[in-house]
Amino acid sequence: MTRIFITLLVFALLPFSVAGQQTGKWGDQGNGTYVNPVIPADFSDLDAIRVGDDFYAISSTMQYSPGMVVLHSRDLVNWKIISHVVSDLTVINPNLNWDKMDSYGRGIWAGAIRYYKHKYWVYFGTPDDGFFMSTATNPAGPWTPLQQVWKVSGWDDCASFCDEDGQLYFIATHFENDPKNNKKYNIHLFRMAPDGKSLLMESDSVIHQSPGSEANKLFKINGYYYHLFSEVKQEGRVLMMKRSKNILGPWEMRQLNHVNKVLDKEPNQGGLIQLANGKWYFFTHHGTGDWEGRAASLLPVAWLDGWPVIGDPGKDSIGSMVWKVPKPINISNAVKGIQTDDDFYSSALQPQWEWNYQPRAGKWSLTERKGFLRLHAFMPADPAAANILLKAGNTLTQRSLRTTANEVTIKLEVKGMCNGGYTGLTHFSTSGTSGIGIKQFNNSRHLTYMSHHKDRIGPEVKNSIVWLRSVWDFRGINRYYYSLDGKLFLPFGEENQLVWGSYRGDRVGIFNFNTEQECGFVDVDFFHYRYSK
Incomplete structure (x- = not known):
């Protein structure tokens, strides 16, 4: 009896972030609020965008096929799987085939989805084979055959960016550097060819270097270029942002959130999204995985002095994890829960497989x-x-x-x-x-x-x-x-x-x-x- 009482007392004294997790609640609560995570499953290395009234996200899949899953939502809380970008992993590497099966933890890593020039663009990297891209006029597919952008190893976490003049840029992290300096990763910026299928190598510029700097995204907001990325600090992997009036700098830099590996499992990699009403949200994975993997959460964003603060802003103007939040958009007929069942009557496998x-x-x-x-x-x-x-x-x-x-x-x-x-x-x-x-x-x-x-x-x-x-x-x-x-x-x-x-x-x-x-x-x-x- 004493042990039970102590357990209940400790639970009652826990901060809401932990108590909320322990209840097992998640997603749309049906009362105008949602509880994080919004998808309590392994949707790692997220990126997300809004196009009109629709939201689209991608998530890395490593050795699973088809690869690079695409999701759709109308309210940022309730998501459905609609397609995959890569139908044949052997185009990337034959080791991803059934007769090899030796690439666990490799394969398709993080990428980014963007919409410009009347198409959806997905770029992603693998640690062994470099960077790839594909486009689609409909994110539900079909996606064009995979194009290798750059055959290289030791790079990851890329994104594309289309400037107002139509110039395409590519940003990525080189994580395999000089062995004497292997704790610091270099983030490189390149211009791309007009078709987005290759890099202009002579334009290579290192725009940041720090321990574990990854999860790159580029935005242009109110005349500023914003570079969003994650970085390893003493507290864990946090979100950082740099901004400049010039895409090549000089840059100002701020930390956007605080993290805790135990309490909030380090929300970091994700997509920064502006709603039609002007509000902002961040759709992210939790970088510290438990048995369910790196689950997906949606955090509100507060802009302070021209910087997007992720989560609940503290006295230091840096955000922290929030678990129960009002829904960004209320849709009465939203279908709650990701797809699971299959009676195998369709001529194609359902997209959750x-x-x-x-x-x-x-x-x-x-x-x-x-x-x-x-x-x-x-x-x-x-x-x-x-x-x-x-x-x-x-x-x-x-x-x-x-x-x-x-x-x-x-x-x-x-x-x-x-x-x-x-x-x-x-x-x-x-x-x-x-x-x-x-x-x-x-x-x-x-x-x-x-x-x-x-x-x-x-x-x-x-x-x-x-x-x-x-x-x-x-x-x-x-x-x-x-x-x-x-x-x-x-x-x-x-x-x-x-x-x-x-x-x-x-x-x-x-x-x-x-x-x-x-x-x-x-x-x-x-x-x-x-x-x-």
């Missing part, structure tokens, strides 16, 4: 059996990793949400399996993998629980249809269940702590591979995802 690496062509289908996702099994390319899910193709994933109650159920038809086949439902990151599924060997199928690359074989399953379920709570404690009739669900395996790894939050996914031969398939009838709103 991303494969772990570029999938193998011809090994999955939505048309071979109408209303089902068919996953064909094949062996991992690396024989030494035959039973390791992180090396297995045909793993289709979604982001795991951090809400008070979460439940995913899939219905599988497994009669098409053959010996060596392994299929099921999984949570995975590079720091921890678990799952429940069906493994076939000696011409019989068995319920199987997987944790940290080790399997526990359960009873034989003679049914051709099986339901698998994962349930997890706000803490990320997950438990698996199975059913043979879709009504009675029984637990199997132990509790697991969901984790993040390689800059990515936990993913929930469906997998099917074979440890012995290229043989067999399963049909997925549905993927139902319930979460508290």
